[in-house]
Amino acid sequence: MSAEHIEILIGRVVLKDRAAFLELYDHTSAKLFGVCLRILKDRAEAEEAVQEAFVRIWKNADRYKSGGFSPISWMVAIARNYSIDRLRKRRGGHVEIDEAVQIPDTGPGPEAQLIASDTGRRISSCLEGLPEDRASAVRGAYLEGYSYAELAERHSVPLNTMKTWLRRSLLALRDCLGGGEMEEA
Amino acid sequence: MSDIAQHDGDEGNWLAAEFALGLLDGAALSEAASRMRSDRAFAAQVSEWQVQFSDLDDEFAEVSAPAGIKRDLSARLFGAQPSLLSRLWNSAPLWRGVAAFGVIAAVVVSITDPVAPPPSGLPNAQLVTALYAPGGEVSFITRFDAERAVLRVNRVAGEPDAGRDLELWFAPTPTAAPVSMGVVPEQQIYEIELTPELAAQMTTDAHFGVSMEPEGGSTTGAPSGPVLVLADTQAI
Numbered sequence: 001m002s003a004e005h006i007e008i009l010i011g012r013v014v015l016k017d018r019a020a021f022l023e024l025y026d027h028t029s030a031k032l033f034g035v036c037l038r039i040l041k042d043r044a045e046a047e048e049a050v051q052e053a054f055v056r057i058w059k060n061a062d063r064y065k066s067g068g069f070s071p072i073s074w075m076v077a078i079a080r081n082y083s084i085d086r087l088r089k090r091r092g093g094h095v096e097i098d099e100a101v102q103i104p105d106t107g108p109g110p111e112a113q114l115i116a117s118d119t120g121r122r123i124s125s126c127l128e129g130l131p132e133d134r135a136s137a138v139r140g141a142y143l144e145g146y147s148y149a150e151l152a153e154r155h156s157v158p159l160n161t162m163k164t165w166l167r168r169s170l171l172a173l174r175d176c177l178g179g180g181e182m183e184e185a
Numbered sequence: 186m187s188d189i190a191q192h193d194g195d196e197g198n199w200l201a202a203e204f205a206l207g208l209l210d211g212a213a214l215s216e217a218a219s220r221m222r223s224d225r226a227f228a229a230q231v232s233e234w235q236v237q238f239s240d241l242d243d244e245f246a247e248v249s250a251p252a253g254i255k256r257d258l259s260a261r262l263f264g265a266q267p268s269l270l271s272r273l274w275n276s277a278p279l280w281r282g283v284a285a286f287g288v289i290a291a292v293v294v295s296i297t298d299p300v301a302p303p304p305s306g307l308p309n310a311q312l313v314t315a316l317y318a319p320g321g322e323v324s325f326i327t328r329f330d331a332e333r334a335v336l337r338v339n340r341v342a343g344e345p346d347a348g349r350d351l352e353l354w355f356a357p358t359p360t361a362a363p364v365s366m367g368v369v370p371e372q373q374i375y376e377i378e379l380t381p382e383l384a385a386q387m388t389t390d391a392h393f394g395v396s397m398e399p400e401g402g403s404t405t406g407a408p409s410g411p412v413l414v415l416a417d418t419q420a421i
Binding site (some may be wrong): 018019021022025026028029031032033034035037038047050051052054055068069070072073076077080081084088097099104105122123124138139141142143145147148158166167170173174177 | 198199202203206207208210214215218221222228232233235236237238239240241242244245246247248249250251253254255257258259261262304
């Protein structure tokens with residue numbers, strides 16, 4: 001299904017069009033379930049999480065505006081944010097994050113659009129420029145929802161070392177993507 | 186986190202990247218979440234990072250979700266009961282097709298069977314429709330008063346959701362499209378004056394339904410929300 005078709009469905013969901021919502025579900029639930037499952041690594045929890053993600057999509061569809069996110073990535077972000085929140089909750093010491101904060105808004109500002117047009121570089125290619133273990137840590141954070149502590153354990157390095165790794169990796173990614181703000185660091 | 190975040194001017198962007206990746210927890214997380222609400226530039230940076238990272242979304246493999254999730258989701262968002270009724274009510278082939286009559290009749294029987302007899306407050310009832318949803322959360326009884334050409338409606342049970350209205354629908358035959366009998370008012374018992382044309386259509390072929398609609402009623406001329414109850418009319 002094309003991004004445009006998904007965007008139209010989301011636009012109809014804003015109008016509380018149930019048929020559109022169910023069609024959107026049919027076309028995107030496998031992707032979102034895959035996201036929840038990969039992060040939560042528990043089928044029952046992922047089933048609850050994907051349902052919650054779609055409830056949020058139904059309720060907050062008006063926050064999607066074309067520009068930054070592709071429509072499917074906007075939905076993935078909702079499923080991912082909720083799953084990570086749930087993951088941290090499972091471990092205790094959880095801070096309740098309100099739903100509004102978890103639903104990504106309009107996408108990048110003018111600055112990011114400028115960056116994109118300047119360099120045309122993407123994170124996937126920029127990651128290839130990082131040392132393999134650093135790139136793997138960044139991927140682990142994004143795709144698996146690993147915390148600093150989990151990343152440190154998986155890579156057998158002290159927690160502070162992992163924080164430094166991530167920080168330097170993100171600075172390098174920022175430079176690669178063409179952003180100027182973090183270059184001085 | 187603070188040991189590295191307070192380093193210099195890109196603290197915000199660094200924090201935004203951490204927040205976007207979901208690395209924060211504890212106090213740092215609540216601080217960032219609160220900043221998301223108050224600091225637009227920060228929120229934009231988080232969004233920007235998330236958009237950049239979404240480049241990796243292709244790496245999330247698709248996994249078919251169990252069928253029950255869609256059913257649960259529909260029930261949670263749109264109410265548990267109305268899906269079948271709603272489909273029947275909205276289904277043009279069922280309303281228009283002669284062959285469909287039996288299907289509708291069969292469904293209606295199963296819905297109307299558990300209904301108690303009309304309350305004694307409705308004496309001399311001739312044409313009565315008992316609209317009853319399983320569970321009894323929504324229950325309407327209508328009675329046609331031929332002498333006065335009015336339809337009396339008794340809302341035994343059923344409240345609209347906040348900011349919405351219930352709407353009564355009438356179809357003179359199982360094959361006709363439903364027409365609105367208006368938004369259900371607040372009082373339990375009310376009357377609808379019928380035009381001679383409508384009064385003539387009050388027969389045992391008539392069907393009534395109640396749907397949940399936006400405040401003020403459906404704007405489409407047909408039920409747009411879930412149909413909560415649907416039943417045929419009986420001579421008693």
